[in-house]
Amino acid sequence: MRPLDPRLLRQARAARSYVVLTAALGVLSAALVVVQAFAIAHALGPVVAATSPGGSGAVDDGALARWLTVLACVVVGRAGVAWAQERFGRRAATLVVADLRRQVVQHAVALGPRPPAGTSPADVTTLATRGLGDLEPYLVRFLPQLLLTALVTPAAVLVVWGLDWVSAVVAVVTIPLVPFFMWLIGTMTAGTSERRLATVERLGSQVLDLVAGLPTLRAFGREIGPGARVRALGESSRRATMGTLRIAFLSGAVLELLTTLCVAVIAVGVGLRLVYGHVELVPAIAVLVLAPEIFLPLRRVGFEFHASTDGLAAGERAFAVLDAPSPRPGTRPVPDLVGASIELDDVSVRAPGRDVLAPARLSARIDLGNGSPGGGRVVALRGPSGAGKSTVVLLLLGLLRPDAGRVALRSPAAGAVEPVDVADVDAAAWWDRVAWVPQRPAIGPGTVRDVVTDGRPVDADALAVAAATTGLDDVLADLPTGWDTPVGLGGVGLSVGQRQRVALTRALVGSADRPVVVLDEPTAHLDARGERCVLDTVRAWRDAGRTVVVVAHRASLLALADQVVDVTAEEVARA
Known part of the structure; x- marks a missing residue:
């Protein structure tokens, strides 16, 4: 499953500008992460060295104040980046979903009363209303983390390589484990989101049929009869939703445990070499600060993995409708109908x-x-x-x-x-x-x-x-x-x-x-x-x-x- 369907960028103009904006914010976030690590290391390192046994006890207050000021600016900057990602992400998601809904409805109208094979008019109705809503968490939460992974993680690894090549080697070796386990989870749960969306569409079709037939049932005094069927449909929807949540929690827990162990391996190695004097204090602190930042985007990608599967499944259904060839519109004039x-x-x-x-x-x-x-x-x-x-x-x-x-x-x-x-x-x-x-x-x-x-x-x-x-x-x-x-x-x-x-x-x-x-x-x-x-x-x-x-x-x-x-x-x- 591709994490970003290029058809989404072609069909929705808002998605293209949003990806560019997210990439720019990701570059800024990577720079702020590196600056934050150096600010913490240079502010904390001299204090630890001065107050440790055998230290001078004197701290350069001016330098400390400067680094603390830089750290405060970085904190404000990262908060601003997070706010911008959330705000513009929701705005873009609203525009993308609205644009796709408009295209799906217009193309469904152009297709006429017979939708593409394997779908029904009620399926298209469910897709254009509730189904495409799954794209919003995909665009707001998953896609930004995916781009941050592509930008922040390599930048942090390069900086760590310059500070401590051993820690960088450990990071390079352990990072591929995360996408491997994500692929493994995706393989084990393949088709779950498609089945869930198909279930929702089927339930929507049946509910629409029941609602449409209520006047007839009421005319014959049978309007109470479908109550059991409606309860059964609700139970089916509950099971489908709980199945999706179960996959989300399990995949998030597995990837959270894996990334925590990877950070722990780097931290233990830095700590041991710091004890034996094989690494300086300030670079060691910077590496310890950067290590979680290397894996943080990957952890969030794993946590939002279910959002990607649901969103991409909804996109696939939308593109199945949009890719269906519509009949050529007629252009010939209507002949005179008198006596025709x-x-x-x-x-x-x-x-x-x-x-x-x-x-x-x-x-x-x-x-x-x-x-x-x-x-x-x-x-x-x-x-x-x-x-x-x-x-x-x-x-x-x-x-x-x-x-x-x-x-x-x-x-x-x-x-x-x-x-x-x-x-x-x-x-x-x-x-x-x-x-x-x-x-x-x-x-x-x-x-x-x-x-x-x-x-x-x-x-x-x-x-x-x-x-x-x-x-x-x-x-x-x-x-x-x-x-x-x-x-x-x-x-x-x-x-x-x-x-x-x-x-x-x-x-x-x-x-x-x-x-x-x-x-x-x-x-x-x-x-x-x-x-x-x-x-x-x-x-x-x-x-x-x-x-x-x-x-x-x-x-x-x-x-x-x-x-x-x-x-x-x-x-x-x-x-």
């Missing part, structure tokens, strides 16, 4: 995590409405659960590319020109022509009016007509302050059916100029009254000349459709 059609030609998509094509070899032609009143169409996607109906919606929106076949737009205005793949058109321009209401609509915080209008100025009469069409007017009558009722993130404060009506009203209000409307299971979780509101909304869109593509299970929606497209799945033949 969407053609699905032998389209197949392999379901993630399953040896199933869903949909499998789907071919259909969806004729779009002409935009004039009464010229709209309703197209229903029908099929069993897991057949790939929602995947077809993603294909129509251009959020997903098929593994085989093509989804193309054919416009009569283009004449005999080859139809344009949906994936090749400019995504923003295509989405400006399509309104989408997913199974779980995204509802931001604000009032009901803010959510429906999306911040745009909308006439009050138009709002009232849209609310009457979708049945939202009945919901507003039951809310305490009507349109001004506050709604939390994700629609907190509203029931599932109320959220669906809010989303339909938003699509009805905001898509007046969009010829295509896509609805994914709009009647799910709705009672008969809510279903009638959805049907009325679909009729309103069709009467306005738009094309409504709807994923339908209920017979009422299928009966309303002008065209029904059957979607099927098929197992992949194994070799």
Whole structure:
């Protein structure tokens, strides 16, 4: 495992400047360590010599005061270096983590609904929130000590060589034992951090699934049931965390014992040779002061070893997402959709995590409405659960590319020109022509009016007509302050059916100029009254000349459709 991944320096600009700053502070710290050793030796040596048996008893007060002043300045300087490392380290860590989070989220969006192999959208969510937080202790605590080891330790050894070559030889011989034991510990615990992060991501995915399914469980009176599962997930998280702490404490204890023994060997050797007069007092004191400083960065590197493994594991996961090739963005203009059609030609998509094509070899032609009143169409996607109906919606929106076949737009205005793949058109321009209401609509915080209008100025009469069409007017009558009722993130404060009506009203209000409307299971979780509101909304869109593509299970929606497209799945033949 590399202690510093060069990809981190390439991806995060703040990391590069932080490494340079840390190296400069490390050089300053090495100089202060050497000056401190000489100040202590020259201040203490004459005092010990003068007060020892046979000494003169006289001490040069001026020289002593000067060296004590130097020592005080060194102490203040080292405190300032430590403060600067901590302050700028935390600032840089915050910037690096924020930068990587931004890149991961942007690249995950560019990848679409299918993340890299071996990960899920929930894994990416966990990585972008909690997972990348492991980089902060790595950058604040481990990386500075690593650079200090590369700067302070060699400088201290060179100074010791000039004072007492025997002690320098002992240090040179014992120093390699520390990285050897670090490598040994790393080999024995290889994969622990990756497994811990994978555990955290898996737990996060399961918790997100439980939270997302709570409205359904509550509707059936089973919201208490997952309590045992949540406790089991918490226990798994506790075991993963305690395993990491156990490795941290054991690795720190082993390296602490080893470095203490190495310092003791140097100290015993200096003491014996000082007794027999083979070394002078002042150099001996300087060597004894420098000996712990030689191993101190190594000791701290060992103590923060778990921070490096966790941080690098989080970085590896982030780079796995960032290195995944994103599809080439479309640049072709959207053709004229009046009288156009969407053609699905032998389209197949392999379901993630399953040896199933869903949909499998789907071919259909969806004729779009002409935009004039009464010229709209309703197209229903029908099929069993897991057949790939929602995947077809993603294909129509251009959020997903098929593994085989093509989804193309054919416009009569283009004449005999080859139809344009949906994936090749400019995504923003295509989405400006399509309104989408997913199974779980995204509802931001604000009032009901803010959510429906999306911040745009909308006439009050138009709002009232849209609310009457979708049945939202009945919901507003039951809310305490009507349109001004506050709604939390994700629609907190509203029931599932109320959220669906809010989303339909938003699509009805905001898509007046969009010829295509896509609805994914709009009647799910709705009672008969809510279903009638959805049907009325679909009729309103069709009467306005738009094309409504709807994923339908209920017979009422299928009966309303002008065209029904059957979607099927098929197992992949194994070799």
